Amino acid sequence: MQSKATSVQQYLSELPADRRAIIEAVRKLILDNLDDDFEEGMQYGMIGYYVPHRVFPAGYHCDPRQPLPFAALASQKNYLSLYLMPSYGEGQQERSFRQKWAKTGKKLDMGKCCIRFKKLEDLALDVIADAIRGVTPAEYIRSYQAAVPAARAGAARPGAGAPKRAATRSARAAKAPLPARARKQRSRKAR
Secondary structure, eight states: OOOOOSSHHHHHHTSOHHHHHHHHHHHHHHHHHSOTTSEEEEETTEEEEEEOTTTOTTOBTTBTTSOEEEEEEEEOSSSEEEEEHHHHHOHHHHHHHHHHHHHHTOOOOBSSSEEEESSGGGSOHHHHHHHHHTOOHHHHHHHHHHHOHHHHTOOOSTTSSHHHHHHHHHHHHHHSOOOHHHHHHHHHHHO
């Protein structure tokens, strides 16, 4: 569930006391291990940690007005979540993260980049600290650009160009020949 909070302090103040204590503890861990060129703020209804436009002017390829997301912390309906984007874009980082977590003996409830937890004790805090500390903004940007074609192409400056690129892609797709399977399906329908 996305919060409408416009600041981290507002987000925290809206949480029940038990959840606030857990989120604040994980937040402190993140801030203690985060490189100075990352910033904290509200992003997508969560507490976000991101590469600001002053460091990566192109921003996030899905919405160039947004800074490049790196991590996020949220209170969901049935659990708390920690999102670690480097593990999503880089297969080796995810494998290494999972291996280190397994060595702790704690159960890992993780999707591609979302760690779900209910108590602070559910988390392998040293593994999370290593994951946050182990990636500089420059390394993260390189990994992101390698994984996302739109980022490699030099996504537009904040607030500019995204609709034009989408329209250009659509126009190219409309002119492109249909794959063989689609041509067969179209000819069957015409009969």
